[in-house]
Amino acid sequence: MLTQREVLLIKISWSYLVALEQEIGILFYSTLFELEPRLRPMFGASIDAQAQKLMSTLTYVVSCVQNTENYERDLEELARKHDSYQTRPEHYELVGKALMITLREVLGDNWDDETELAWVKMYTFLSDKMIRAQQQFASSSTLIN
Numbered sequence: 001m002l003t004q005r006e007v008l009l010i011k012i013s014w015s016y017l018v019a020l021e022q023e024i025g026i027l028f029y030s031t032l033f034e035l036e037p038r039l040r041p042m043f044g045a046s047i048d049a050q051a052q053k054l055m056s057t058l059t060y061v062v063s064c065v066q067n068t069e070n071y072e073r074d075l076e077e078l079a080r081k082h083d084s085y086q087t088r089p090e091h092y093e094l095v096g097k098a099l100m101i102t103l104r105e106v107l108g109d110n111w112d113d114e115t116e117l118a119w120v121k122m123y124t125f126l127s128d129k130m131i132r133a134q135q136q137f138a139s140s141s142t143l144i145n
């Protein structure tokens with residue numbers, strides 16, 4: 001899990017991000033669809049609505065940092081949803097990459113290598129858990145069929 005310092009770095013950068021919802025949303029999705037245009041149809045048409053969803057994603061990530069006991073159950077639910085969106089393991093790397101590019105750009109002087117490492121560690125931890133949970137749904141539905 002994350003060190004206390006990493007948790008602190010994530011919380012500090014989060015406090016700057018809260019006011020920047022639109023900016024982050026637009027930059028994140030344009031970066032993601034530039035990296036992989038085939039992901040565009042997975043998301044709804046309105047980037048405004050997507051920007052809000054991205055913030056709910058980031059809120060979720062930060063809440064996992066703060067509340068490490070309850071997130072496991074939520075994560076399974078989230079993995080189930082992502083299974084229905086047809087999210088594949090290789091997509092997680094692209095989303096992580098687009099996220100870091102966006103945060104670095106938007107936060108400017110409030111972003112540094114140590115903060116980036118903390119976010120990467122958190123994102124990798126969550127995506128590993130989600131990928132594993134999705135694989136379990138896939139293998140249990142194969143057993144049922």
Ligand code: HEM
Binds near residue numbers: 043060092126
């Ligand atoms: C650790 C990684 C991720 C986290 C924590 C996360 C979290 C979330 C959350 C909280 C939502 C909103 C769910 C709701 O509306 O109830 C969401 C929606 C969504 N996510 Fe993720 N996500 C992650 C990775 C990904 C990846 C890799 C993809 C694939 C490209 C993806 C695609 C989507 C899509 C398509 C939606 C629904 C958007 C819509 O309703 O239009 N997510 N995600």
